[in-house]
Amino acid sequence: MPRVVRSPRSAVRRPLTIGVVVVLLLAVGYLVAAAVVPFAPASATTARYVPPTSTLPELRFPGYGATAVQATGFPESLRTSGDTDPRSIASITKVVTALVVLDEKPLEVGQAGPSIRFDAEMQALYATYLAKNGEVAPMPDGLRLSEYQTMQVMLMKSANNYAGSLALWAFGSMGAYERAAAAWLDEHDLDHTTIHEPTGLDPANRSTATDLVRLGQLALADPVVKEIVGTKQVSVPGAGAIENSNKLLGLDGIEGIKTGTLDEAGACLLFAATYERGGRSVTVVGVMLGGVDHDALDVDVQRLLRSVADNFQVVTLTHAGQTFGTFSTPWRDEADAVAAEPAEVLVWGTTAVTAKARLQRITFGERGERVGAVRFTIEHHDPVTVPLVLERSIEDPGVWWRWTNPFQGVDAAAA
Structure with a gap:
Protein backbone atom coordinates (compact mmCIF):
# COMPACT_ATOMS: atom_id res chain seq x y z
CA MET A 1 0.00 0.00 0.00
CA PRO A 2 1.52 3.28 -0.97
CA ARG A 3 2.44 5.67 1.86
CA VAL A 4 0.76 9.12 1.99
CA VAL A 5 3.13 11.90 2.63
CA ARG A 6 1.51 15.08 4.18
CA SER A 7 2.76 18.42 2.99
CA PRO A 8 4.25 20.61 5.72
CA ARG A 9 2.20 23.50 4.28
CA SER A 10 -1.14 21.81 4.98
CA ALA A 11 -0.07 21.15 8.55
CA VAL A 12 0.48 24.85 9.04
CA ARG A 13 -2.85 25.78 7.37
CA ARG A 14 -5.01 23.87 9.89
CA PRO A 15 -4.22 25.92 13.05
CA LEU A 16 -4.47 29.10 10.97
CA THR A 17 -8.00 28.17 9.89
CA ILE A 18 -9.00 27.40 13.44
CA GLY A 19 -7.64 30.78 14.57
CA VAL A 20 -9.62 32.59 11.92
CA VAL A 21 -12.79 30.78 12.95
CA VAL A 22 -12.18 31.63 16.59
CA VAL A 23 -11.64 35.30 15.75
CA LEU A 24 -14.79 35.34 13.64
CA LEU A 25 -16.76 33.71 16.44
CA LEU A 26 -15.42 36.21 18.94
CA ALA A 27 -16.25 39.08 16.60
CA VAL A 28 -19.76 37.80 16.06
CA GLY A 29 -20.14 37.25 19.78
CA TYR A 30 -19.03 40.81 20.47
CA LEU A 31 -21.37 42.26 17.86
CA VAL A 32 -24.30 40.27 19.22
CA ALA A 33 -23.49 41.06 22.84
CA ALA A 34 -22.95 44.73 22.14
CA ALA A 35 -26.25 44.87 20.29
CA VAL A 36 -28.38 43.23 22.99
CA VAL A 37 -26.82 44.15 26.34
CA PRO A 38 -29.26 46.59 28.03
CA PHE A 39 -28.28 50.14 28.85
CA ALA A 40 -28.27 51.53 32.35
CA PRO A 41 -30.96 54.15 33.09
CA ALA A 42 -30.23 57.65 31.86
CA SER A 43 -28.68 59.91 34.45
CA ALA A 44 -31.22 62.33 35.91
CA THR A 45 -30.69 65.77 37.43
CA THR A 46 -33.34 68.07 38.89
CA ALA A 47 -33.57 71.76 38.05
CA ARG A 48 -33.46 74.59 40.58
CA TYR A 49 -36.94 75.93 41.34
CA VAL A 50 -37.42 79.67 41.69
CA PRO A 51 -40.52 80.20 43.86
CA PRO A 52 -43.13 82.81 42.95
CA THR A 53 -43.28 86.01 44.96
CA SER A 54 -46.21 87.53 46.83
CA THR A 55 -46.65 90.77 48.73
CA LEU A 56 -47.54 91.71 52.28
CA PRO A 57 -50.94 93.39 52.27
CA GLU A 58 -51.60 96.82 53.71
CA LEU A 59 -55.13 96.99 55.11
CA ARG A 60 -57.06 100.17 55.70
CA PHE A 61 -58.23 99.96 59.29
CA PRO A 62 -60.15 102.69 61.10
CA GLY A 63 -58.45 104.51 63.96
CA TYR A 64 -61.02 103.73 66.63
CA GLY A 65 -62.62 100.89 68.58
CA ASN A 311 -54.73 91.47 48.40
CA PHE A 312 -55.82 88.15 47.00
CA GLN A 313 -53.28 86.94 44.48
CA VAL A 314 -53.25 84.05 42.04
CA VAL A 315 -49.75 82.60 42.34
CA THR A 316 -48.50 80.51 39.42
CA LEU A 317 -46.73 77.41 40.74
CA THR A 318 -45.72 76.17 37.29
CA HIS A 319 -46.46 76.67 33.63
CA ALA A 320 -47.18 73.70 31.38
CA GLY A 321 -43.86 72.67 29.89
CA GLN A 322 -41.72 74.18 32.66
CA THR A 323 -38.53 72.13 33.17
CA PHE A 324 -37.98 70.41 36.52
CA GLY A 325 -35.23 67.97 35.52
CA THR A 326 -33.14 66.54 32.68
CA PHE A 327 -32.31 63.00 31.57
CA SER A 328 -28.88 62.45 29.91
CA THR A 329 -27.69 59.32 28.05
CA PRO A 330 -24.20 58.01 27.20
CA TRP A 331 -24.92 58.69 23.50
CA ARG A 332 -25.30 62.41 24.33
CA ASP A 333 -29.06 62.49 24.05
CA GLU A 334 -30.95 64.70 26.49
CA ALA A 335 -34.63 65.20 27.31
CA ASP A 336 -36.21 67.47 29.88
CA ALA A 337 -38.79 66.39 32.44
CA VAL A 338 -41.45 69.09 32.19
CA ALA A 339 -44.73 69.90 33.94
CA ALA A 340 -47.60 68.17 32.18
CA GLU A 341 -50.05 70.92 33.10
CA PRO A 342 -50.15 74.39 34.65
CA ALA A 343 -50.85 74.86 38.35
CA GLU A 344 -51.78 77.92 40.34
CA VAL A 345 -53.10 78.70 43.80
CA LEU A 346 -55.07 81.58 45.26
CA VAL A 347 -53.23 83.11 48.23
CA TRP A 348 -53.65 86.08 50.48
CA GLY A 349 -50.61 88.17 51.33
CA THR A 350 -47.12 86.73 51.53
CA THR A 351 -46.97 82.99 51.02
CA ALA A 352 -43.87 80.75 50.92
CA VAL A 353 -43.75 78.10 48.16
CA THR A 354 -41.24 75.25 47.79
CA ALA A 355 -41.03 72.47 45.22
CA LYS A 356 -39.49 68.99 45.20
CA ALA A 357 -39.21 67.00 41.96
CA ARG A 358 -38.91 63.21 41.87
CA LEU A 359 -37.73 61.58 38.63
CA GLN A 360 -38.23 57.93 37.71
CA ARG A 361 -35.48 55.62 36.42
CA ILE A 362 -35.78 55.46 32.62
CA THR A 363 -33.55 54.36 29.74
CA PHE A 364 -35.78 55.18 26.77
CA GLY A 365 -39.10 56.97 26.60
CA GLU A 366 -41.67 58.53 24.32
CA ARG A 367 -42.50 62.23 24.22
CA GLY A 368 -45.27 62.95 26.74
CA GLU A 369 -44.57 59.81 28.78
CA ARG A 370 -44.85 60.34 32.54
CA VAL A 371 -41.42 60.25 34.16
CA GLY A 372 -42.01 61.68 37.63
CA ALA A 373 -43.85 64.34 39.60
CA VAL A 374 -43.21 67.64 41.34
CA ARG A 375 -44.83 68.40 44.69
CA PHE A 376 -45.41 72.00 45.72
CA THR A 377 -45.63 72.87 49.39
CA ILE A 378 -47.58 76.10 49.91
CA GLU A 379 -47.69 77.85 53.25
CA HIS A 380 -51.19 77.70 54.78
CA HIS A 381 -52.48 75.57 51.88
CA ASP A 382 -52.74 71.91 50.93
CA PRO A 383 -49.83 70.63 48.80
CA VAL A 384 -50.20 70.45 45.02
CA THR A 385 -48.71 67.64 42.90
CA VAL A 386 -48.13 67.97 39.14
CA PRO A 387 -47.00 65.07 36.90
CA LEU A 388 -43.77 65.41 34.92
CA VAL A 389 -43.49 64.13 31.35
CA LEU A 390 -40.75 63.84 28.74
CA GLU A 391 -40.41 66.99 26.66
CA ARG A 392 -38.98 64.87 23.79
CA SER A 393 -38.40 61.18 23.13
CA ILE A 394 -35.28 59.28 24.23
CA GLU A 395 -34.62 56.64 21.57
CA ASP A 396 -32.25 53.70 21.24
CA PRO A 397 -29.04 54.99 19.57
CA GLY A 398 -28.95 52.01 17.22
CA VAL A 399 -26.62 49.09 16.60
CA TRP A 400 -23.86 51.11 14.98
CA TRP A 401 -23.41 53.29 18.06
CA ARG A 402 -23.36 50.19 20.25
CA TRP A 403 -20.71 48.55 18.09
CA THR A 404 -18.53 51.65 17.91
CA ASN A 405 -18.86 52.46 21.63
CA PRO A 406 -18.25 49.09 23.21
CA PHE A 407 -20.39 48.54 26.29
CA GLN A 408 -20.64 52.22 27.22
CA GLY A 409 -23.58 52.90 29.51
CA VAL A 410 -24.23 49.20 30.05
CA ASP A 411 -26.48 48.30 32.97
CA ALA A 412 -23.99 46.41 35.13
CA ALA A 413 -26.73 44.78 37.16
CA ALA A 414 -28.44 43.43 34.03
CA ALA A 415 -25.14 42.39 32.45
Whole structure:
Protein backbone atom coordinates (compact mmCIF):
# COMPACT_ATOMS: atom_id res chain seq x y z
CA MET A 1 0.00 0.00 0.00
CA PRO A 2 1.52 3.28 -0.97
CA ARG A 3 2.44 5.67 1.86
CA VAL A 4 0.76 9.12 1.99
CA VAL A 5 3.13 11.90 2.63
CA ARG A 6 1.51 15.08 4.18
CA SER A 7 2.76 18.42 2.99
CA PRO A 8 4.25 20.61 5.72
CA ARG A 9 2.20 23.50 4.28
CA SER A 10 -1.14 21.81 4.98
CA ALA A 11 -0.07 21.15 8.55
CA VAL A 12 0.48 24.85 9.04
CA ARG A 13 -2.85 25.78 7.37
CA ARG A 14 -5.01 23.87 9.89
CA PRO A 15 -4.22 25.92 13.05
CA LEU A 16 -4.47 29.10 10.97
CA THR A 17 -8.00 28.17 9.89
CA ILE A 18 -9.00 27.40 13.44
CA GLY A 19 -7.64 30.78 14.57
CA VAL A 20 -9.62 32.59 11.92
CA VAL A 21 -12.79 30.78 12.95
CA VAL A 22 -12.18 31.63 16.59
CA VAL A 23 -11.64 35.30 15.75
CA LEU A 24 -14.79 35.34 13.64
CA LEU A 25 -16.76 33.71 16.44
CA LEU A 26 -15.42 36.21 18.94
CA ALA A 27 -16.25 39.08 16.60
CA VAL A 28 -19.76 37.80 16.06
CA GLY A 29 -20.14 37.25 19.78
CA TYR A 30 -19.03 40.81 20.47
CA LEU A 31 -21.37 42.26 17.86
CA VAL A 32 -24.30 40.27 19.22
CA ALA A 33 -23.49 41.06 22.84
CA ALA A 34 -22.95 44.73 22.14
CA ALA A 35 -26.25 44.87 20.29
CA VAL A 36 -28.38 43.23 22.99
CA VAL A 37 -26.82 44.15 26.34
CA PRO A 38 -29.26 46.59 28.03
CA PHE A 39 -28.28 50.14 28.85
CA ALA A 40 -28.27 51.53 32.35
CA PRO A 41 -30.96 54.15 33.09
CA ALA A 42 -30.23 57.65 31.86
CA SER A 43 -28.68 59.91 34.45
CA ALA A 44 -31.22 62.33 35.91
CA THR A 45 -30.69 65.77 37.43
CA THR A 46 -33.34 68.07 38.89
CA ALA A 47 -33.57 71.76 38.05
CA ARG A 48 -33.46 74.59 40.58
CA TYR A 49 -36.94 75.93 41.34
CA VAL A 50 -37.42 79.67 41.69
CA PRO A 51 -40.52 80.20 43.86
CA PRO A 52 -43.13 82.81 42.95
CA THR A 53 -43.28 86.01 44.96
CA SER A 54 -46.21 87.53 46.83
CA THR A 55 -46.65 90.77 48.73
CA LEU A 56 -47.54 91.71 52.28
CA PRO A 57 -50.94 93.39 52.27
CA GLU A 58 -51.60 96.82 53.71
CA LEU A 59 -55.13 96.99 55.11
CA ARG A 60 -57.06 100.17 55.70
CA PHE A 61 -58.23 99.96 59.29
CA PRO A 62 -60.15 102.69 61.10
CA GLY A 63 -58.45 104.51 63.96
CA TYR A 64 -61.02 103.73 66.63
CA GLY A 65 -62.62 100.89 68.58
CA ALA A 66 -61.79 97.34 67.65
CA THR A 67 -61.70 95.71 64.22
CA ALA A 68 -60.94 92.24 62.90
CA VAL A 69 -61.25 90.74 59.44
CA GLN A 70 -60.53 87.37 57.87
CA ALA A 71 -61.12 85.58 54.58
CA THR A 72 -62.79 82.26 55.31
CA GLY A 73 -60.46 79.40 54.40
CA PHE A 74 -57.39 81.64 54.63
CA PRO A 75 -56.33 81.51 58.29
CA GLU A 76 -53.26 83.62 57.57
CA SER A 77 -55.52 86.50 56.55
CA LEU A 78 -56.81 87.25 60.05
CA ARG A 79 -55.87 90.84 60.87
CA THR A 80 -56.89 93.02 63.80
CA SER A 81 -56.71 96.65 64.84
CA GLY A 82 -57.55 98.54 68.01
CA ASP A 83 -58.69 97.03 71.31
CA THR A 84 -58.12 93.36 72.01
CA ASP A 85 -60.16 93.31 75.23
CA PRO A 86 -63.88 92.43 75.19
CA ARG A 87 -66.15 95.34 74.26
CA SER A 88 -69.89 95.87 74.39
CA ILE A 89 -71.43 94.42 71.19
CA ALA A 90 -74.99 95.83 71.22
CA SER A 91 -77.40 94.07 68.83
CA ILE A 92 -74.74 91.79 67.38
CA THR A 93 -75.96 89.80 70.40
CA LYS A 94 -78.98 88.81 68.31
CA VAL A 95 -76.77 86.66 66.08
CA VAL A 96 -75.91 84.61 69.15
CA THR A 97 -79.60 84.47 70.05
CA ALA A 98 -80.51 83.20 66.57
CA LEU A 99 -77.89 80.46 66.63
CA VAL A 100 -78.68 79.39 70.20
CA VAL A 101 -82.42 79.20 69.46
CA LEU A 102 -81.80 77.28 66.23
CA ASP A 103 -79.62 74.88 68.17
CA GLU A 104 -82.61 74.22 70.42
CA LYS A 105 -85.31 74.48 67.74
CA PRO A 106 -83.66 73.54 64.42
CA LEU A 107 -84.95 74.77 61.07
CA GLU A 108 -84.14 73.78 57.52
CA VAL A 109 -84.03 76.24 54.64
CA GLY A 110 -87.52 76.52 53.19
CA GLN A 111 -89.22 75.53 56.44
CA ALA A 112 -91.33 77.98 58.39
CA GLY A 113 -90.97 75.97 61.58
CA PRO A 114 -93.39 75.77 64.48
CA SER A 115 -95.91 78.51 65.22
CA ILE A 116 -95.17 80.90 68.09
CA ARG A 117 -98.09 82.39 70.03
CA PHE A 118 -97.01 85.65 71.59
CA ASP A 119 -98.39 85.58 75.12
CA ALA A 120 -98.78 88.39 77.64
CA GLU A 121 -95.22 88.04 78.95
CA MET A 122 -93.83 88.40 75.44
CA GLN A 123 -96.12 91.33 74.61
CA ALA A 124 -94.98 93.12 77.76
CA LEU A 125 -91.47 93.20 76.33
CA TYR A 126 -92.57 95.87 73.87
CA ALA A 127 -93.00 98.44 76.62
CA THR A 128 -89.96 97.21 78.54
CA TYR A 129 -87.54 97.62 75.66
CA LEU A 130 -89.17 100.80 74.34
CA ALA A 131 -88.58 102.39 77.73
CA LYS A 132 -84.85 101.65 77.25
CA ASN A 133 -84.93 103.36 73.87
CA GLY A 134 -84.55 99.98 72.19
CA GLU A 135 -85.73 99.06 68.71
CA VAL A 136 -89.13 97.31 68.79
CA ALA A 137 -91.70 96.06 66.28
CA PRO A 138 -95.49 95.81 66.61
CA MET A 139 -96.81 92.69 68.34
CA PRO A 140 -100.63 92.87 68.35
CA ASP A 141 -102.81 90.72 70.60
CA GLY A 142 -103.39 87.21 69.32
CA LEU A 143 -100.43 87.35 66.92
CA ARG A 144 -98.99 84.06 65.77
CA LEU A 145 -95.89 83.83 63.62
CA SER A 146 -93.65 81.01 62.55
CA GLU A 147 -90.20 80.60 64.04
CA TYR A 148 -88.72 81.73 60.70
CA GLN A 149 -90.84 84.90 60.56
CA THR A 150 -89.93 85.76 64.14
CA MET A 151 -86.25 85.34 63.25
CA GLN A 152 -86.73 87.71 60.30
CA VAL A 153 -88.13 90.48 62.50
CA MET A 154 -85.37 89.97 65.09
CA LEU A 155 -82.40 89.87 62.70
CA MET A 156 -83.52 92.26 59.96
CA LYS A 157 -85.28 94.99 61.96
CA SER A 158 -83.26 94.23 65.10
CA ALA A 159 -86.50 94.23 67.12
CA ASN A 160 -85.64 93.60 70.77
CA ASN A 161 -89.12 92.43 71.75
CA TYR A 162 -88.93 89.69 69.12
CA ALA A 163 -85.48 88.62 70.34
CA GLY A 164 -86.77 88.40 73.90
CA SER A 165 -89.84 86.48 72.73
CA LEU A 166 -87.72 83.92 70.91
CA ALA A 167 -85.64 83.39 74.05
CA LEU A 168 -88.75 82.89 76.21
CA TRP A 169 -90.35 80.59 73.64
CA ALA A 170 -87.27 78.38 73.19
CA PHE A 171 -86.06 78.22 76.82
CA GLY A 172 -88.95 79.30 79.06
CA SER A 173 -87.11 82.09 80.92
CA MET A 174 -84.34 84.62 80.46
CA GLY A 175 -82.24 82.77 83.00
CA ALA A 176 -82.53 79.55 81.04
CA TYR A 177 -81.61 81.43 77.85
CA GLU A 178 -78.49 82.85 79.52
CA ARG A 179 -77.36 79.39 80.58
CA ALA A 180 -78.02 77.98 77.10
CA ALA A 181 -76.07 80.84 75.51
CA ALA A 182 -73.12 80.26 77.84
CA ALA A 183 -73.09 76.55 76.97
CA TRP A 184 -73.27 77.30 73.24
CA LEU A 185 -70.43 79.81 73.43
CA ASP A 186 -68.31 77.32 75.32
CA GLU A 187 -69.07 74.59 72.77
CA HIS A 188 -67.90 76.83 69.93
CA ASP A 189 -64.76 78.08 71.70
CA LEU A 190 -65.94 81.69 71.90
CA ASP A 191 -64.07 82.05 75.15
CA HIS A 192 -63.98 85.85 75.22
CA THR A 193 -67.70 86.38 74.67
CA THR A 194 -70.23 86.89 77.46
CA ILE A 195 -74.00 87.04 76.86
CA HIS A 196 -76.41 87.86 79.68
CA GLU A 197 -79.62 88.52 77.75
CA PRO A 198 -80.86 88.05 74.15
CA THR A 199 -81.10 91.61 72.78
CA GLY A 200 -77.81 93.43 73.34
CA LEU A 201 -79.40 96.26 75.33
CA ASP A 202 -77.30 95.15 78.27
CA PRO A 203 -73.80 96.67 77.76
CA ALA A 204 -72.39 93.72 79.69
CA ASN A 205 -72.92 91.58 76.58
CA ARG A 206 -69.32 91.72 75.46
CA SER A 207 -66.92 90.10 73.01
CA THR A 208 -63.61 90.58 71.23
CA ALA A 209 -63.26 91.39 67.56
CA THR A 210 -61.63 88.02 66.82
CA ASP A 211 -64.41 86.13 68.59
CA LEU A 212 -66.95 88.04 66.54
CA VAL A 213 -65.27 87.10 63.27
CA ARG A 214 -65.67 83.49 64.33
CA LEU A 215 -69.30 84.20 65.23
CA GLY A 216 -69.88 85.67 61.78
CA GLN A 217 -68.44 82.55 60.16
CA LEU A 218 -70.76 80.38 62.25
CA ALA A 219 -73.71 82.56 61.22
CA LEU A 220 -72.95 82.17 57.52
CA ALA A 221 -72.50 78.43 57.98
CA ASP A 222 -76.13 78.22 59.12
CA PRO A 223 -78.20 78.44 55.92
CA VAL A 224 -81.27 79.83 57.71
CA VAL A 225 -79.37 82.69 59.34
CA LYS A 226 -77.42 83.38 56.14
CA GLU A 227 -80.63 83.64 54.14
CA ILE A 228 -82.31 85.99 56.61
CA VAL A 229 -79.39 88.38 57.11
CA GLY A 230 -78.98 88.58 53.34
CA THR A 231 -82.62 89.66 52.80
CA LYS A 232 -83.21 93.36 52.20
CA GLN A 233 -86.90 93.61 52.98
CA VAL A 234 -89.93 91.47 53.72
CA SER A 235 -93.51 91.86 54.90
CA VAL A 236 -94.42 89.99 58.08
CA PRO A 237 -98.08 89.80 59.21
CA GLY A 238 -98.61 91.85 62.35
CA ALA A 239 -95.09 93.31 62.29
CA GLY A 240 -95.57 95.03 58.94
CA ALA A 241 -92.94 95.88 56.33
CA ILE A 242 -89.50 94.90 57.62
CA GLU A 243 -86.39 96.49 56.12
CA ASN A 244 -82.92 95.23 56.90
CA SER A 245 -81.06 97.62 59.21
CA ASN A 246 -77.81 96.91 57.33
CA LYS A 247 -77.67 99.66 54.71
CA LEU A 248 -74.60 98.15 53.04
CA LEU A 249 -76.44 94.98 52.06
CA GLY A 250 -75.93 94.28 48.36
CA LEU A 251 -73.12 96.82 47.91
CA ASP A 252 -69.60 95.66 47.01
CA GLY A 253 -70.62 92.02 47.49
CA ILE A 254 -71.79 92.58 51.08
CA GLU A 255 -74.25 89.90 52.21
CA GLY A 256 -74.81 90.61 55.92
CA ILE A 257 -74.58 90.20 58.84
CA LYS A 258 -75.78 92.40 61.74
CA THR A 259 -75.77 96.00 62.89
CA GLY A 260 -75.53 97.13 66.49
CA THR A 261 -75.97 100.47 68.23
CA LEU A 262 -75.68 101.33 71.92
CA ASP A 263 -74.30 104.32 73.82
CA GLU A 264 -71.69 102.12 75.51
CA ALA A 265 -70.83 100.26 72.29
CA GLY A 266 -71.07 102.97 69.65
CA ALA A 267 -71.97 102.02 66.08
CA CYS A 268 -71.07 98.39 65.35
CA LEU A 269 -71.30 96.11 62.34
CA LEU A 270 -70.63 92.41 61.90
CA PHE A 271 -70.23 92.11 58.12
CA ALA A 272 -69.49 89.66 55.34
CA ALA A 273 -68.82 90.02 51.62
CA THR A 274 -68.15 87.50 48.87
CA TYR A 275 -65.82 88.06 45.92
CA GLU A 276 -64.74 86.09 42.86
CA ARG A 277 -60.99 85.66 42.93
CA GLY A 278 -58.90 83.19 40.95
CA GLY A 279 -61.95 81.31 39.69
CA ARG A 280 -63.43 80.74 43.12
CA SER A 281 -65.71 82.50 45.59
CA VAL A 282 -64.02 83.94 48.64
CA THR A 283 -65.97 85.19 51.65
CA VAL A 284 -64.51 87.85 53.92
CA VAL A 285 -65.95 88.20 57.42
CA GLY A 286 -65.19 91.13 59.69
CA VAL A 287 -66.41 93.33 62.50
CA MET A 288 -66.04 96.97 63.50
CA LEU A 289 -66.89 98.10 67.01
CA GLY A 290 -67.02 101.59 68.49
CA GLY A 291 -67.85 103.80 65.53
CA VAL A 292 -69.29 107.28 65.95
CA ASP A 293 -72.31 106.58 63.72
CA HIS A 294 -73.33 104.11 61.04
CA ASP A 295 -72.83 106.46 58.10
CA ALA A 296 -69.14 106.91 58.90
CA LEU A 297 -68.76 103.27 59.95
CA ASP A 298 -70.20 102.05 56.65
CA VAL A 299 -67.61 104.05 54.72
CA ASP A 300 -64.83 102.55 56.83
CA VAL A 301 -66.18 99.03 56.32
CA GLN A 302 -66.24 99.44 52.54
CA ARG A 303 -62.71 100.83 52.53
CA LEU A 304 -61.42 97.93 54.64
CA LEU A 305 -63.19 95.31 52.54
CA ARG A 306 -61.70 96.66 49.32
CA SER A 307 -58.21 96.52 50.80
CA VAL A 308 -58.75 92.91 51.88
CA ALA A 309 -60.17 91.87 48.50
CA ASP A 310 -57.33 93.57 46.61
CA ASN A 311 -54.73 91.47 48.40
CA PHE A 312 -55.82 88.15 47.00
CA GLN A 313 -53.28 86.94 44.48
CA VAL A 314 -53.25 84.05 42.04
CA VAL A 315 -49.75 82.60 42.34
CA THR A 316 -48.50 80.51 39.42
CA LEU A 317 -46.73 77.41 40.74
CA THR A 318 -45.72 76.17 37.29
CA HIS A 319 -46.46 76.67 33.63
CA ALA A 320 -47.18 73.70 31.38
CA GLY A 321 -43.86 72.67 29.89
CA GLN A 322 -41.72 74.18 32.66
CA THR A 323 -38.53 72.13 33.17
CA PHE A 324 -37.98 70.41 36.52
CA GLY A 325 -35.23 67.97 35.52
CA THR A 326 -33.14 66.54 32.68
CA PHE A 327 -32.31 63.00 31.57
CA SER A 328 -28.88 62.45 29.91
CA THR A 329 -27.69 59.32 28.05
CA PRO A 330 -24.20 58.01 27.20
CA TRP A 331 -24.92 58.69 23.50
CA ARG A 332 -25.30 62.41 24.33
CA ASP A 333 -29.06 62.49 24.05
CA GLU A 334 -30.95 64.70 26.49
CA ALA A 335 -34.63 65.20 27.31
CA ASP A 336 -36.21 67.47 29.88
CA ALA A 337 -38.79 66.39 32.44
CA VAL A 338 -41.45 69.09 32.19
CA ALA A 339 -44.73 69.90 33.94
CA ALA A 340 -47.60 68.17 32.18
CA GLU A 341 -50.05 70.92 33.10
CA PRO A 342 -50.15 74.39 34.65
CA ALA A 343 -50.85 74.86 38.35
CA GLU A 344 -51.78 77.92 40.34
CA VAL A 345 -53.10 78.70 43.80
CA LEU A 346 -55.07 81.58 45.26
CA VAL A 347 -53.23 83.11 48.23
CA TRP A 348 -53.65 86.08 50.48
CA GLY A 349 -50.61 88.17 51.33
CA THR A 350 -47.12 86.73 51.53
CA THR A 351 -46.97 82.99 51.02
CA ALA A 352 -43.87 80.75 50.92
CA VAL A 353 -43.75 78.10 48.16
CA THR A 354 -41.24 75.25 47.79
CA ALA A 355 -41.03 72.47 45.22
CA LYS A 356 -39.49 68.99 45.20
CA ALA A 357 -39.21 67.00 41.96
CA ARG A 358 -38.91 63.21 41.87
CA LEU A 359 -37.73 61.58 38.63
CA GLN A 360 -38.23 57.93 37.71
CA ARG A 361 -35.48 55.62 36.42
CA ILE A 362 -35.78 55.46 32.62
CA THR A 363 -33.55 54.36 29.74
CA PHE A 364 -35.78 55.18 26.77
CA GLY A 365 -39.10 56.97 26.60
CA GLU A 366 -41.67 58.53 24.32
CA ARG A 367 -42.50 62.23 24.22
CA GLY A 368 -45.27 62.95 26.74
CA GLU A 369 -44.57 59.81 28.78
CA ARG A 370 -44.85 60.34 32.54
CA VAL A 371 -41.42 60.25 34.16
CA GLY A 372 -42.01 61.68 37.63
CA ALA A 373 -43.85 64.34 39.60
CA VAL A 374 -43.21 67.64 41.34
CA ARG A 375 -44.83 68.40 44.69
CA PHE A 376 -45.41 72.00 45.72
CA THR A 377 -45.63 72.87 49.39
CA ILE A 378 -47.58 76.10 49.91
CA GLU A 379 -47.69 77.85 53.25
CA HIS A 380 -51.19 77.70 54.78
CA HIS A 381 -52.48 75.57 51.88
CA ASP A 382 -52.74 71.91 50.93
CA PRO A 383 -49.83 70.63 48.80
CA VAL A 384 -50.20 70.45 45.02
CA THR A 385 -48.71 67.64 42.90
CA VAL A 386 -48.13 67.97 39.14
CA PRO A 387 -47.00 65.07 36.90
CA LEU A 388 -43.77 65.41 34.92
CA VAL A 389 -43.49 64.13 31.35
CA LEU A 390 -40.75 63.84 28.74
CA GLU A 391 -40.41 66.99 26.66
CA ARG A 392 -38.98 64.87 23.79
CA SER A 393 -38.40 61.18 23.13
CA ILE A 394 -35.28 59.28 24.23
CA GLU A 395 -34.62 56.64 21.57
CA ASP A 396 -32.25 53.70 21.24
CA PRO A 397 -29.04 54.99 19.57
CA GLY A 398 -28.95 52.01 17.22
CA VAL A 399 -26.62 49.09 16.60
CA TRP A 400 -23.86 51.11 14.98
CA TRP A 401 -23.41 53.29 18.06
CA ARG A 402 -23.36 50.19 20.25
CA TRP A 403 -20.71 48.55 18.09
CA THR A 404 -18.53 51.65 17.91
CA ASN A 405 -18.86 52.46 21.63
CA PRO A 406 -18.25 49.09 23.21
CA PHE A 407 -20.39 48.54 26.29
CA GLN A 408 -20.64 52.22 27.22
CA GLY A 409 -23.58 52.90 29.51
CA VAL A 410 -24.23 49.20 30.05
CA ASP A 411 -26.48 48.30 32.97
CA ALA A 412 -23.99 46.41 35.13
CA ALA A 413 -26.73 44.78 37.16
CA ALA A 414 -28.44 43.43 34.03
CA ALA A 415 -25.14 42.39 32.45
